[in-house]
Amino acid sequence: MxxxxxxxxxxxxxxxxxxxxxxxxxxxxxxxxxxxxxxxxxxxxxxxxxxxxxxxxxxxxNSSKTRRMYVEKMSTLGFSAAEDEVFGTAYCSAMYLKNVCKLQGKVYLIGSNAMKQELEAIGVQPIGMGPDHVFGKQTDWANVPLDPEVRAVLVGFDEHFSYMKLNRAMQYLSRTDCLFVGTNRDTRLPLEGGTAVPGTGCLLQAVETAAQRQAATVGKxxxxxxxxxxxxxxxxxxxxxxxxxxxxxxxxxxxxxxxxxxxxxxxxxxxxxxxxxxxxxxxxxxxxxxxxxxxxxxxxxxxxxx
Ligand SMILES: [Mg+2]
Missing domain, CATH: 3.40.50.1000 (HAD superfamily/HAD-like)
Structure with missing residues (x-):
């Protein structure tokens, strides 16, 4: 070329x-x-x-919206688009787990409500959404309760990302047969006016570092x-x-x-x-x-x- x-x-x-x-x-x-x-x-x-x-x-x-949410946003901004024209990483990571990984079992999800919805829409059961609170004094971090049906860890944008979630993902990933998938590696998201916020790549790198494993990523x-x-x-x-x-x-x-x-x-x-x-x-x-x-x-x- x-x-x-x-x-x-x-x-x-x-x-x-x-x-x-x-x-x-x-x-x-x-x-x-x-x-x-x-x-x-x-x-x-x-x-x-x-x-x-x-x-x-x-x-x-961006993994924070479902296909439907994108169509709604686009319609507000004056675009006409259909759901099947939209490919966000919430949808694509669900398709990746289903079609490429042939996943059988649950997903431990570090991610958004949109990702939960896209997984459920294709019959995959995610667990772990929302805050993972630490009650009282947590001492036995290595033995936090795990769901034996989890077969994959999926990492996307998660505003509730925490040490507990990082730890839980690491414990699941210590099983060699647990799949490891990330939505994307963008490290910084620039905003108007020269400011920026951390991207999902920062969360994914934290999990990779803890687990000493590399995730497969679905995004660009x-x-x-x-x-x-x-x-x-x-x-x-x-x-x-x-x-x-x-x-x-x-x-x-x-x-x-x-x-x-x-x-x-x-x-x-x-x-x-x-x-x-x-x-x-x-x-x-x-x-x-x-x-x-x-x-x-x-x-x-x-x-x-x-
Ligand atoms: Mg862009």
Whole structure:
């Protein structure tokens, strides 16, 4: 495959690129919305792509929402989307446990209520949601009660993450036949105004360090996220465009799966970041260079309206 060039997309090239694909996969935060506001013009871009017969999908590492919750958020922001077009890590990790791991048994879940719902929707029983309180003086940490039916530990975003949960996950994972899966490895989530919060990757690394084991992760840049979409809709990788704001997750996923890639500058990564990767000698970093970039996905409008 030819090295990616990170070319600014406009005019005729934009038209040719869109003509060359059947499906467009969008990351969400930093691409079609920022926090709780739609990127101006993004709803029209999605609508026009569909009008031109393109399949559109939404692919996000955020594990705090079910597919239905995403559709509700999108509708509030002016997007029209169907549940089966949305691939978040809450849904995808449930699919991974069911279809790839063929899980038989319960899941010890460090995660959100949304993850619980997606697991239950496919018949997997999660345990461990919500706070895991320490009552009185806990002394025998290594012998906390465990459920003998647990066959997997799944780690996603959990606002109630604690030492007790970390300990419980470690005790389950001391059994070698216990599966270990994480939603994603994002370490920091940037917010408006230059602040940031810890990402799920921090929780996953804590559990990996304690358990002295590596988790399999389902989120971008792991190809499972694309496989999940491709197997549901029969997609041909070379006819797909991945649009994202992060080089290390979105663009890397595209490179890992043989998709065309477009970086948008409304989120985390910059053209300077992409250029630095392009000039690097490291092959891993060279895969974090997009084919094209735009200031905002609204820059696709002229090509779609012409
Ligand atoms: Mg993003």
């Amino acid at each position: 030819a090295a990616s060039k990170c070319v600014r997309l406009s005019g005729q090239v934009a038209k040719e690129l869109l003509d060359s694909v059947d499906s467009v996969l969008f990351d969400c935060d930093g691409v079609i919305w920022r926090g709780d506001q739609a990127v101006p013009g993004a709803p029209q871009v999605i609508q026009l792509l569909k009008k031109h017969g393109k399949k559109v999908f939404f692919v996000t590492n 840049p792991n190809h499972f996220m694309f496989d999940c979409v491709a197997s549901n809709f029969g997609l041909e990788p070379g006819r797909c465009l991945m649009v994202g704001d992060r080089l290390d997750t979105d663009i890397m996923l595209g490179s890992n799966c043989g998709l065309k890639t477009l970086l948008t500058l409304t989120g985390v990564s910059t053209v300077a970041d992409a250029e630095a990767n392009r000039q690097s000698d490291c092959t891993e970093r060279q895969r974090m260079v997009p084919d094209y970039y735009v200031e905002t996905i609204a820059d696709l409008l002229p090509a779609l309206q012409g």
